[in-house]
Amino acid sequence: MKIYLRTLIIIVITASFVGCGTSKFQSNYIKTELYFGLSKKNGIVTEKEWNAFKVDYISKRFSGYTEIQTKGFWTNPKGETVSENSRLIIYLNKGSKQDSLDIVYVINNYKQLFDQESVLKIDTPVRAFFK
Numbered sequence: 001m002k003i004y005l006r007t008l009i010i011i012v013i014t015a016s017f018v019g020c021g022t023s024k025f026q027s028n029y030i031k032t033e034l035y036f037g038l039s040k041k042n043g044i045v046t047e048k049e050w051n052a053f054k055v056d057y058i059s060k061r062f063s064g065y066t067e068i069q070t071k072g073f074w075t076n077p078k079g080e081t082v083s084e085n086s087r088l089i090i091y092l093n094k095g096s097k098q099d100s101l102d103i104v105y106v107i108n109n110y111k112q113l114f115d116q117e118s119v120l121k122i123d124t125p126v127r128a129f130f131k
Helices: 002-019 047-061 097-113
Strands: 026-037 066-075 081-093 120-129
Touching (some): 026 066, 026 097, 047 097, 081 097
Antiparallel strands (some): 026 120
């Protein structure tokens, strides 16, 4: 009886480890969030300019993404609250070298085209499920 019980316990433990992470629908990803400010020295990035940027740069480098209209707030050196319309692009990627190069390409082109100091980039490891 002891041998049977010990064998059963080993089978249950082994099966529980094998069952972890074997779903073909889940994987580790990096969720990259890119915050693009729409203010520039001489006005704003227009909707037409933003849409052209998406077509020419984002859609050509990212296989899929989510866009959200946002408004950012911060305190300037004078202690005043400042706000700016912006766009948030969420890009789920594998974190490969090519993914990193594509993200840097998009950021650098935005900064250059629209005379921006920076684009906020946040990377978060996530486990995503496509069901």
